[in-house]
Amino acid sequence: MKIKLDELTARLSSVQIIVLYYLSAIIISTFLLMMPVTLQEGVKLSFIDALFTAVSAVSVTGLSTISLHETLSYTGTFILAFILQIGGIGVMTLGTFVWLILGRKIGLRERMLIMTDQNQSALSGLVYLLREILVLIVAIELIGALILGVHFLNYFPTWQEAFRQGLFASVSATTNAGFDITGQSLIPFANDYLVQTINILLIILGAIGFPVLIEFREFLAQRKKGHFRFSLFTKIAVTTFAALLVAGTVFIFIFEANHLLTGKNWIEAFFYSAFHSTSTRSAGLSTIDINQFSTPTHLLLCLFMFIGASPSSVGGGIRTTTFAIALLSVISYARGNSTIKVFKREIMPEDIVKSYIVIMTAFMLCGFSVIFLSFIEPSFSLMEILFEVSSAFGTTGMSLGITPELGTVGKSLLMTLMFIGRIGIFSFLFLVRGKPKNEKFHYSKERVIIG
Amino acid sequence: MKIKLDELTARLSSVQIIVLYYLSAIIISTFLLMMPVTLQEGVKLSFIDALFTAVSAVSVTGLSTISLHETLSYTGTFILAFILQIGGIGVMTLGTFVWLILGRKIGLRERMLIMTDQNQSALSGLVYLLREILVLIVAIELIGALILGVHFLNYFPTWQEAFRQGLFASVSATTNAGFDITGQSLIPFANDYLVQTINILLIILGAIGFPVLIEFREFLAQRKKGHFRFSLFTKIAVTTFAALLVAGTVFIFIFEANHLLTGKNWIEAFFYSAFHSTSTRSAGLSTIDINQFSTPTHLLLCLFMFIGASPSSVGGGIRTTTFAIALLSVISYARGNSTIKVFKREIMPEDIVKSYIVIMTAFMLCGFSVIFLSFIEPSFSLMEILFEVSSAFGTTGMSLGITPELGTVGKSLLMTLMFIGRIGIFSFLFLVRGKPKNEKFHYSKERVIIG
Numbered sequence A, B: 001m002k003i004k005l006d007e008l009t010a011r012l013s014s015v016q017i018i019v020l021y022y023l024s025a026i027i028i029s030t031f032l033l034m035m036p037v038t039l040q041e042g043v044k045l046s047f048i049d050a051l052f053t054a055v056s057a058v059s060v061t062g063l064s065t066i067s068l069h070e071t072l073s074y075t076g077t078f079i080l081a082f083i084l085q086i087g088g089i090g091v092m093t094l095g096t097f098v099w100l101i102l103g104r105k106i107g108l109r110e111r112m113l114i115m116t117d118q119n120q121s122a123l124s125g126l127v128y129l130l131r132e133i134l135v136l137i138v139a140i141e142l143i144g145a146l147i148l149g150v151h152f153l154n155y156f157p158t159w160q161e162a163f164r165q166g167l168f169a170s171v172s173a174t175t176n177a178g179f180d181i182t183g184q185s186l187i188p189f190a191n192d193y194l195v196q197t198i199n200i201l202l203i204i205l206g207a208i209g210f211p212v213l214i215e216f217r218e219f220l221a222q223r224k225k226g227h228f229r230f231s232l233f234t235k236i237a238v239t240t241f242a243a244l245l246v247a248g249t250v251f252i253f254i255f256e257a258n259h260l261l262t263g264k265n266w267i268e269a270f271f272y273s274a275f276h277s278t279s280t281r282s283a284g285l286s287t288i289d290i291n292q293f294s295t296p297t298h299l300l301l302c303l304f305m306f307i308g309a310s311p312s313s314v315g316g317g318i319r320t321t322t323f324a325i326a327l328l329s330v331i332s333y334a335r336g337n338s339t340i341k342v343f344k345r346e347i348m349p350e351d352i353v354k355s356y357i358v359i360m361t362a363f364m365l366c367g368f369s370v371i372f373l374s375f376i377e378p379s380f381s382l383m384e385i386l387f388e389v390s391s392a393f394g395t396t397g398m399s400l401g402i403t404p405e406l407g408t409v410g411k412s413l414l415m416t417l418m419f420i421g422r423i424g425i426f427s428f429l430f431l432v433r434g435k436p437k438n439e440k441f442h443y444s445k446e447r448v449i450i451g
């Protein structure tokens, strides 16, 4: 049996194995969520709803077909937080630690798995990297939980309840899961700017990408020695992230100025705009019923959710760097340049093609999903369907409220989108990818008229 | 003055000059349309509506803010047909003939202009090519007008009226303009399969691309000698065109089977599906009020209008070959291949990047337009706005009816989209394109994590 398993894994690509791990995590989570101890007394969870919640939790999306508030027991919220943690940090990171704890040597094959999961292209220092990620994320979560817990003493009757809520909120924000156990997302804190600021910071730390966090830590450690150079990836990821935050805030403000923000003062208007702009990176939390936004804001949120978070982060979507490189490519072309020069480096031509392939595949995937859903669920509007599809693919979890009302086919489609959004389009393409064929010979090249 | 003009044109790229020609055609058309002789007695046409009609006619889109049926005089319909002809065949083709007639020698500079307008990459034989295009299109239109005119004797009281309607319908279908002077598109012929079949054939001949038509003529001429080889462009363009026609027909049939096509027999159902599938290539004619289609069909039509027709044809959109190459690139990648092999040839890597740049730019352009329109025109649904934007960019001209009700800003946006759709994204990028900068030195390349 051992030998057969080895033979099987040898045949599968590392991406396929990662996917198997994720699928296992989903199946185990489904059973965890269906355990009586997880649920409130008298509550029954159907298999499809448990599966949907499991996929949503492992992919840290936060879309839900049920009210967690009315479903999960006290213990259940800890179990859910644990699943979010697994999903957020990545099954492989955790798997590595199990191996380490069991004293098993990390071999080349395992390193390659981790490399694929974290999207790294260098093998060395990976185990060290993973340990750092885990320590960093847990530290961030604990600090967040502590601050929120202390502050929640103003809201909740007992300190146990305050810290339970604080811990869950911190884990949910840092992993960008966006689940809530209050039943109302962060709407009760619409005027509590401390809670919102902490949440914004936690969301950013989770979604900015692990490599960025690691580099910043190294930068801080080596600051005195000087000469620290950030990687091109970190520069592009952080710049794009910041640009999206600012653009989102500005446009939500413009679109809602004469609508939702009428009569609100500057601070209120700023927080409503900035919070939802940040939330689209992939958290999906909200401080307002987002149905109240107008159509242009809904469309903007769709676009931003589709773009998603940094690669190697807790988020989904096509990823910020993918968007940035495609955009830079268009700008370079329009300027008449044949190469992309940015931060005194040049982008590799194959990375440009890779980003376009990701975007094209994502568009086809989401476009097909929208057309298919509008066919099988004719009672929902185009806006509702587009929003839910973008939210699932971006593993954002914002919702205009139709997810609980979808049929089994619709729920399955959203589950698929959340899963692909989490593993990323590239891993998805690798999944279906075969061995290269017909690479040994070449036909002559011929020009084709384009555009 | 002559010298100054030469200096000016020497500074402008050939694309910019083509655009200037198109703009001149639009301005002249606007004045032609505002002449009293063009209009019915007592009808007044506002400047914005005349301009909109001119842009729509020169770009052979067919979107309209007015009822032509109630606006144009008898003479006016001929003037409109003439403008469609200019737009359809391309300002440059006609310009070339003016030069030829005036006995002016066609120099290198003029050849380059024509080359850009017709998207050709070889200079030789261009004048010959243009003459062939004009002869072919006019021949096709006259044959179409003759058949339709004779058949229309069944519908109209006098032979003059029958042939006027036949001529206009033939020109409108062949140039894929999609204008109608009946006031109801082809709805009166919903059960006349001869009229529909002729229209389908004329639409295909106009939208399949001039190079394809020329190659087919050469193929027929050289058939007996054997050894004729179609270009890769023709093979890809024809295959994609056919695939889109079939896919459109099948999906409209599936989406409407239990909706619009309920109770219709097979022939009726086939013609409703096939006609509207063909019409999205860029004609925009319809045999039914397209508001009656369901949401998935509307979305499908949007997608197909966005793709549009062949390059170097009367149509707009991103163009069939652009779509085909991007799709082939994703499929090749998913299969693990690093090159695209098709019809025993390989696609040039720069053509792959070109097609992605076109698609990305088009997405941003249309996405921005949809968000902007939904902001300034909040009374229209997302579906209505998306449909009108796709229709304008694809120079298709199908409408859910909101175009006449848009404000001046909305109308101007649609005009811009029609114009860019007609000249093509590539020419649009060239328009804003500067001289290459910073090409002399290179930075070192650095990898970035994507997707």
Ligand SMILES: [K+]
Pocket (backbone or CB within 6 Å): A060, A061, A062, A176, A177, A178, A282, A283, A284, A395, A396, A397
């Ligand atoms: K989320």
Ligand SMILES: [K+]
Pocket (backbone or CB within 6 Å): B060, B061, B062, B176, B177, B178, B282, B283, B284, B395, B396, B397
């Ligand atoms: K048209």
